[in-house]
Amino acid sequence: MVGRINHAIVEFFEKLSSWEHDVVREKGMTLPQMHTLEVLGIHGAMRMKELAEAMGITTGTLTVLVDRLEDKECVRRVPHDTDRRSINVELTEQGKALFEEHDRLHLRLTEELTAACPPEDREALLRCLTSMNAQF
Amino acid sequence: MVGRINHAIVEFFEKLSSWEHDVVREKGMTLPQMHTLEVLGIHGAMRMKELAEAMGITTGTLTVLVDRLEDKECVRRVPHDTDRRSINVELTEQGKALFEEHDRLHLRLTEELTAACPPEDREALLRCLTSMNAQF
DNA sequence: GACAATTAGCTTGACACTCAAACTAAATCC
DNA sequence: GGATTTAGTTTGAGTGTCAAGCTAATTGTC
Numbered sequence: 001m002v003g004r005i006n007h008a009i010v011e012f013f014e015k016l017s018s019w020e021h022d023v024v025r026e027k028g029m030t031l032p033q034m035h036t037l038e039v040l041g042i043h044g045a046m047r048m049k050e051l052a053e054a055m056g057i058t059t060g061t062l063t064v065l066v067d068r069l070e071d072k073e074c075v076r077r078v079p080h081d082t083d084r085r086s087i088n089v090e091l092t093e094q095g096k097a098l099f100e101e102h103d104r105l106h107l108r109l110t111e112e113l114t115a116a117c118p119p120e121d122r123e124a125l126l127r128c129l130t131s132m133n134a135q136f
Numbered sequence: 137m138v139g140r141i142n143h144a145i146v147e148f149f150e151k152l153s154s155w156e157h158d159v160v161r162e163k164g165m166t167l168p169q170m171h172t173l174e175v176l177g178i179h180g181a182m183r184m185k186e187l188a189e190a191m192g193i194t195t196g197t198l199t200v201l202v203d204r205l206e207d208k209e210c211v212r213r214v215p216h217d218t219d220r221r222s223i224n225v226e227l228t229e230q231g232k233a234l235f236e237e238h239d240r241l242h243l244r245l246t247e248e249l250t251a252a253c254p255p256e257d258r259e260a261l262l263r264c265l266t267s268m269n270a271q272f
Numbered sequence: 273g274a275c276a277a278t279t280a281g282c283t284t285g286a287c288a289c290t291c292a293a294a295c296t297a298a299a300t301c302c
Numbered sequence: 303g304g305a306t307t308t309a310g311t312t313t314g315a316g317t318g319t320c321a322a323g324c325t326a327a328t329t330g331t332c
Contacts, residue, residue: 001258001262002243002246002247002250002258003243004262005246005250005258005261005262005265006242006243006246008262008265008266008269009152009246009265010174010242011265011269012265012268012269013149013152015269015272016145016149018192019272021192030290030317030318031318032317032318032319033317038146047280047281048280048281048282049279049280049281052281056154056157057318057319057320058319058320058321059280059281059282060281060282060283060284060319060320060321060322061318061319061320062281063281063282063283064282064283064317064318064319065317065318068317080280083279083280083327083328084326084327084328085279085280085281085326085327085328086279086280086281086327087280087281106142106146107138107139107142110138110141110142110145111138112271113267113268113271113272114138114141114264114267114268115271116267116270116271117263117264117267117268120260121260121263121264122137122138122141122264124256124257124260124261124264125141125260125261125264126137126140126141126144127253127257128250128253128257128258128260128261129141129144129145129147129148130144131249131250131252131253132148132249132250132253133144133147133148133151134252135248135249135251135252136151136155136249166288166289166319167289168288168289168290169288183309183310184309184310184311185308185309185310193289193290193291194290194291194292195309195310195311196290196291196292196293196310196311196312196313197289197290197291198310199310199311199312200288200289200290200311200312201288201289204288216309219298219299219308219309220297220298220299220309221297221298221299221308221309221310222298222308222309222310223309223310
């Protein structure tokens, strides 16, 4: 039972990765770049350090990532109010639009994928996912 | 409802990505390298072309990936029986052991994550995942 | 207030992944 | 038997990643 769930998760993970890869590349972006917009879109503007931690990468990696996103005018570096060492990264209008469009695609995919599941199974799915996210 | 499932999936995806990254790096491997072992471990030996398609990468990318896995003695290139253009890639004993160990870690993670879910929810989870994988 | 330790972010160097395009060798198709 | 297709490799350019070292600013301690 758990074994079959395990394999189903692995399979789902791979298919979702592939979907994400294709969708993101169609917009001329890379996975880490879109991931950056997602984190900023969900959590709002944050400092480089916080953003790097949220994404699980080093600040060195983030520096060049944000450089490229600034070139594409998706994000903006803004001086921090009280700490002059810190820099806030925030979405531009264009970055916000990209994030929201991507978010809608995600939602549409989820709608399509769960369309065949009966409502009570969907409830259980949400309970399981919430519980699993909490266990991590 | 679907919106919450969507966000739960995104969150789960990120946490699983992070877990995978850490686990794989602990073994001194990269994500694509371990992914290669996974595909070979599940599907058995296959040709470069098939493997590239299964992984969603080009054969050019796969060539160097398999080069590195051969250096690490995880996989082996074997001439194809009937088609001299083709090359079969198969796991070595060491590669097989690595895959199986990784697979066990995956299973253990799934066990831990689903431990808090009641059995009927787990049944529904499996049904949903299976259905979703089929919809992709 | 002055100096040490810490923190935030950037830079550099080394390596891996990725693709597209060009190339070689083998198989297949008239 | 020659043209076309296919399998795999090589090359070049771009991106992501980390560790280590650097600068500037802040915090802590005396």
